Amino acid sequence: MPELPEVEAVRRMLERATRGARIDRVELRRPDLRRPFPPDFVSRLTGHTIQSISRRGKYLLATLSSGDTLLVHLGMSGAFRTERRRASSRISPPADPHDHVVIALSSGVVVTFNDPRRFGLMDLIHANHDHAALRGMGPEPLDETFDALVLARACAGKRVAVKVLLLDQRLVAGVGNIYASEALHHAGLSPRRRASTLATATGTPREAAFKLAAGIKAVLQKAVAANARAYESGRFRVYEREGKPCARRGCRGTIRRITQAGRSTYFCPACQK
DNA sequence: ACGCCCACCTGGAGGC
């Protein structure tokens, strides 16, 4: 469940479950996810302590006592679960064929990474180095560094539909297909609108840029506060609500689904202009 | 640089 709010919920869970514990054992059940694990992956994790878990966009970063950072992306279907180690076995049994990585901690907690589609990613970043995946990533949408001005500058001159541009992690980090639709609905903007219409030619924000920046912050903030439980409860305003009435107060529109850049977009033609 | 398309991989849902 991997857009910013879902990744943030995973971060909180992992931080509670792993912080301060030493990695006693790492088991790779296959040689790769989306890409192969680095050759020294297991040895560079084993014996080191997890100091903190942070997040950048949709990436999780575990800072280790060695100075290395474990980088994780959940892809489309990646998930972590944690459990107390069984007294009888050193490591949890291979219950699921998609349990690809099993990490046993000194605390007795076992962390398992499960990912059926295997679009996930794990890599190690050496101390004081950066990583190609994080280079060029846009600002955190919930930081003050992200606002209408930043958004407008990124939109200026772009002919692409604004919804498609929102999926570009170089513009803003962590927005995916669900929250792109939700943010545009919140802002009352059509997903089909050209990105360039949010800014003047020189990148000065128009009214729509203020609305969209606020919409992105509002939907993400709300989802983070709810610990990203909206997906399970189906509590979105437009996402997967094709044919249902628009949830906006006073709007009599019906939610439509269209395809943009090969992905589903949901919106209300009546109140999103 | 930009915008578009496709591939990566598995599983679930729905049609016939």
Place this chain on the structure above:
DNA sequence: TGCCTCCAGGTGGGCG
């Protein structure tokens, strides 16, 4: 029951 097609929340490479 089975077989087919389509769809899914992400990313990145390649093409014109």
